Amino acid sequence: MGEKIVLFSEDGKRSDGRGLDELRPIRIKVGVLSNAQGSAYIEQGKNKILAAVYGPKEALPKHISLPDRCILRCRYHMAPFSTTERKSPAPSRREIELSMVLRNALEPLVMTSLFPRTVIDIFIEVLQADGGTRCAGLTAAVLALADAGIPLRGLAAACAVGKADGKIVVDLNDLEDKYGEADMPVAYNPTLDGITLLQMDGIMSKEEVEQALSLAITATQKMHKMQVDALRERFSVQRREV
Amino acid sequence: MSITEQRPIISKLEQQELRRLLAENRRIDGRSPLQYRNISVQLGYVEKAEGSALVELGNTKVLAAVKIGIAVPFADTPNEGILIVNAELVPLASPTFEPGPPSEESISLSRYVDRSIRESKSIDLSSLCIVPGRSVYSLYVDLYILDYDGNLIDASVIASVNALGITNMPRYVVEGQAIKKTDEYFKLELKDHPVSLTYAFLDDKYVVDPCLSEEYASDFTVSMTVKSDDRFCAIQKNGGGMISPRRVIELLDRSVELGKELRTVAYRQLTSGNG
Amino acid sequence: MRSNEQQRQRPIVVPGEYVGDSRFHIPGLNVYRLSDRMLATTVGLVRTEGKRVDVVALKSFYQPKVGDLVVGIVKEPGTAGWTVDINSPFLAFLPLSEYPEKRIRLSRDSIGRILEAGTVLIGLIKDASIFSSPVLTLKGKGLGVVSNGFLLSITASKVPRLIGKKGSMLSTIEKGANVKLTVGQNGRLIVHSEDLNVVMKVKEVIGMIEKESHVYGLTERVEALLAGRRP
Secondary structure: OOOOOOOOOOOOEEOOOOOOOOOOOEEEEEEOOOOEEEEEEEEEOOEEEEEEEEEEEEEEOOOOOOOOOOEEEEEEOOOOOOOOOOOOOOOHHHHHHHHHHHHHHHHHHHHHHHOOOOEEEEEEEEEEOOOOOHHHHHHHHHHHHHHOOEEEEEEOOOEEEEEEEEEEOOOOOOHHHHHEEEEEEEEEEEOOOOOEEHHHHEEEEHHHHHHHHHHHHHHHHHHHHHHHHHHHHHHOOOOOOO | OOOOOOOOOOOHHHHHHHHHHHHHHOOOOOOOOOOOOOOOEEEEEOOOOOEEEEEEEEEEEEHHHHHEEEEEOOOOOOOOOEEEEEEEEEEHHHHOOOOOOOOOOHHHHHHHHHHHHHHHOOHHHHHHEOOOOEEEEEEEEEEEEEEEOOOOOHHHHHHHHHHHOOOOEEEEEEEOOEEEEEEEEEEEEOOOOOOEEEEEOOOOOOEEOOOOHHHHHEEEEEEEHHHHHHHHOEEEEOOOOOOHHHHHHHOOOOOOOOHHHHHHOOOOOHOOOOO | EEEEEEEHHHOEEEEOEEEOOOOOOOEOOOEEEEEOOOEEEOOEEEEOOOOEEEEEOOOOOOOOOOOOEEEEEEEOOOOOOEEEEEEOOEEEEEHHOOOOOOOOOOOOOOOHHHHOOEEEEEEEEEEEEEEEEEEEEEOOOOOOOOOEEEEEEOOHHHHHHHHHHHHHHHHHHHHHOEEEEEEEEEEEEEEEOHHHHHHHHHHHHHHHHHOOOOEOOOHHHHHHHHHHOOO
């Protein structure tokens, strides 16, 4: 320990060669699982994350159901091999918290009052983690909900912004996440101009939080376009010429 | 799995009352929207703990106690002491608190308090190393929620910081391979006085320091922890709903402003040297 | 080879996308209002009928309506009837009183023996609300147990496309494949045939309708497929 972790090269580029407001390469595919009602897959940097949606179905046992709307059940889980050190497959406190944070971020998008007494299950499985898994997981989960045909007020995409070596950066990678000064995951719905997920840890001044927030909005708007493209791609017909 | 929570039903009339009052910038307990409840802090409530504080925020009661021990450091931080925050939603405090393994609510609460202390660098963990890689101090902050009338987050941060602020650390000496506890104590140095400010949103209005009925009636809450130098070290939106970016920025301003006031009241005894 | 015209696809909208101005239109299926804007709630195709704007979902699940013909699978015999899987969020209930047999002697015929778990049946939704389990009846013409044939499925929102205007698409398929079909509104259909080749052909056609309903010239391609020409 003790050696300085280099987050920026001399020419001001980030450790993975990106500019400050540049997203990592993102690949999204919708409709990747056969059994789930809806599913999506996202690669963002080295993140590889699957999301699946089952339901709506009758909420059982009955005492969990709500008389006026549908409930959501959400599980964010990291595979044991997703990190450098093997992670115990049992849910950690972090995963329990994130499952809740993600459920809270998805719930305002779903038109839950259309399906009283039912439940929608959302599974987010991190196969490989590279920083920003909750955000990439959310971006995929929203698409899985749309793929399932569940009525939504709109889509939302999520991106972590933060501070590394004194600079405000977008879409933190693993290194910046670990050694940076602050990390702020944001999920944003451009249709309703609404933030559905907001967390921050690390230290930032008011001005820095404001700047980070505005970078997050721009980044999630870019990602929103990718989400729309991925959905259209899913349902457009590719027919082979014979 | 995280499941949509079942909130206790509050009557339509109370919901209406809350909203109609708020439309006139008034609240159910007579406060104004940005007014905090009275805070009382009793330092050293538990004598068996190395540091403790009983905080009452209106009817909300939180007891924080710090226990000190020694432990093997985590592999990735061999020179740093260990800080662990744990919150118990004690069943006697609310009909919604149930015995059993920690609920996601308690995990989320303790993780937020942990971030508020850790990220604000209120404790210099590197000063809590005894033998690098082998032996460091462990600080367990146990939060006991004894009565629940809303806003556990802010009350818990205040209780934890107060308890840490009066914590007496037993001095250990290294004798060959052994580490021995001495009769001497030294004071844990508190580097910062972070405060958390929680806002509950009802439709497009919001209140600071929500009481329980406001919390139940709200769409979501946002908590922000501000350090003594007005910088932020933790933010979290809890519950469903959406907040506009404009509103978030407004809250940042509010928090800096309200944080100054709250800090003076919440840590008066620590800073006046009565600790 | 097809012309470009045939390949043209109708534009797909996604949740949150603008589909019309609420000052001039009325939000219909899968559309909601946000002040002056009308927005889609599902991935689908915009359909305007008069002032009303609908989004026809490209994928959906079945929500029962009174009068719907459905294909169900008996899940569990109970004491007063059967629970039936009708491919919707809630299991349907088929009460004993809606079973067409006049006299059922419960002492001798246990309910489970009358309709075993797994039995496929064609029923009608007699009662449905979003708040309670739908109720089925087997009393009526064309309703009852299906003991021969094949069970296929299609996403529920495509059923109207499969049936077509005044049943035109359905009769095209029935004529083309020389077979009788029963289409449930719940996205399940029965091919009344014993001929595997016929079933495979129908399956292919269903797959095409499911995937390509938003590509212009669907009927022609279905006809071509049935006639054994590659579309």
